[in-house]
Amino acid sequence: MNKEIHLFIIWSKAKNKYEEIIKDIKTKFDIIGIHDVIWNKDIFSKNLTRFYGENLPANSNKEKHCGSGPFTLIVVCDDNPIYKFRKTSKGLKLVNVNVFDSKEMYRNWTGGGHKIHATNDCNESSHDLIMLTGYSIDDYVKKAKSHDIQKNITQMPGENGWESINKILYILNSTVNYIVLRNFEEMIYLNDKNIHGDIDLLTDDYRQLRFILNATPVYKSKSRVRHMVTVNGREVYFDLRFVGDNYYCEKWEVDLLENRVFDERGFFKASDENYIYSLLYHALIHKKEISPDYMVIFNTYFGDIDLKNKQVLDNILLSYLVKNKYHMTEPDDFSVYFNKRITKKNMSFCKFIRKVLFKIYTYCL
Numbered sequence: 001m002n003k004e005i006h007l008f009i010i011w012s013k014a015k016n017k018y019e020e021i022i023k024d025i026k027t028k029f030d031i032i033g034i035h036d037v038i039w040n041k042d043i044f045s046k047n048l049t050r051f052y053g054e055n056l057p058a059n060s061n062k063e064k065h066c067g068s069g070p071f072t073l074i075v076v077c078d079d080n081p082i083y084k085f086r087k088t089s090k091g092l093k094l095v096n097v098n099v100f101d102s103k104e105m106y107r108n109w110t111g112g113g114h115k116i117h118a119t120n121d122c123n124e125s126s127h128d129l130i131m132l133t134g135y136s137i138d139d140y141v142k143k144a145k146s147h148d149i150q151k152n153i154t155q156m157p158g159e160n161g162w163e164s165i166n167k168i169l170y171i172l173n174s175t176v177n178y179i180v181l182r183n184f185e186e187m188i189y190l191n192d193k194n195i196h197g198d199i200d201l202l203t204d205d206y207r208q209l210r211f212i213l214n215a216t217p218v219y220k221s222k223s224r225v226r227h228m229v230t231v232n233g234r235e236v237y238f239d240l241r242f243v244g245d246n247y248y249c250e251k252w253e254v255d256l257l258e259n260r261v262f263d264e265r266g267f268f269k270a271s272d273e274n275y276i277y278s279l280l281y282h283a284l285i286h287k288k289e290i291s292p293d294y295m296v297i298f299n300t301y302f303g304d305i306d307l308k309n310k311q312v313l314d315n316i317l318l319s320y321l322v323k324n325k326y327h328m329t330e331p332d333d334f335s336v337y338f339n340k341r342i343t344k345k346n347m348s349f350c351k352f353i354r355k356v357l358f359k360i361y362t363y364c365l
Helices: 012-028 041-052 061-066 097-109 122-133 137-145 165-173 184-191 206-213 250-258 272-285 292-302 310-324 340-364
Strands: 004-010 030-037 071-078 083-088 091-096 116-118 178-180 198-203 226-231 234-242 261-263 267-269
Touching: 004 012, 004 097, 004 122, 004 137, 012 030, 012 061, 012 071, 012 097, 030 122, 030 137, 041 061, 041 122, 041 206, 071 097, 071 122, 083 097, 091 097, 097 116, 122 137, 165 206, 165 226, 165 267, 178 250, 198 206, 198 250, 206 226, 206 234, 250 272, 250 310, 272 292, 272 310, 310 340
Parallel strands: 178 267, 198 234
Antiparallel strands: 004 071, 004 116, 030 071, 083 091, 178 198, 226 234, 261 267
């Protein structure tokens, strides 16, 4: 099995066992880096919230238990990872037992509770490392080898706003399951202060995505998904779509994420087929009129078809929905337009297709 990068955190309330813990870690793992993390006390709870992906207000039980003072981050390499099931705070999970069992032992040394944090698997390591240091695992290891990592860490990524869209995407790539839904070119050039637009994301973990982005909801209504993020000193708007919000049907939203692909420009997007049909759905269902830009994309993909005839586009979309067992859904976000012209047609069209398929099936028998 390949080597794995993991990390331990000794929160400030466990510093009395620092020497013993470091000594034991050295007998089990290769230590790549040790850092003193010194967060601003005024926003410690906000950083804790972003790190754990759950709302932890000031003076929460977690903060009181672990402490809000400087803490220690230890990054290690496990040369021989072993995975077994262990009982965790989130139920029975398959974890790296070398790290997990050490964490449990250190917790006992520090009086029980959660004054010691450690990563259970590679996904958690990827998330935790980049949220604490700003580096992906690969980049951290490279920089550690060249001794190009600062010992003291004072900020989380995006704590005071983001330097660029590219930096946001770099962090998201190591932390959360997401895709950029569309308008990639406009997104790339949002770093230019003269360009205006918003970014549509889909995820299976809305809360974590919001906290990682350090995003502020624009509206009080929970059904509205628009959020503001500070990028390069200005406000950029993100629409945070998520599985189960009925923007697309849930089955399709899951498929969009499961079949995502990495774009060489530095972000995850839908596969080609999912992209074009989700864009077609967006153009026909979420918009009153199809924009010329979208029509150019449809002409390129679908070829020599009379796309000016809405009936043609309707049938292309409806056939795709039936084939994949997707259906139209009215979005929970009431600000999104919902085209009832085609949804009414959908019912009769689907019934017709099912009849045709049934006849073909019975004929083949």
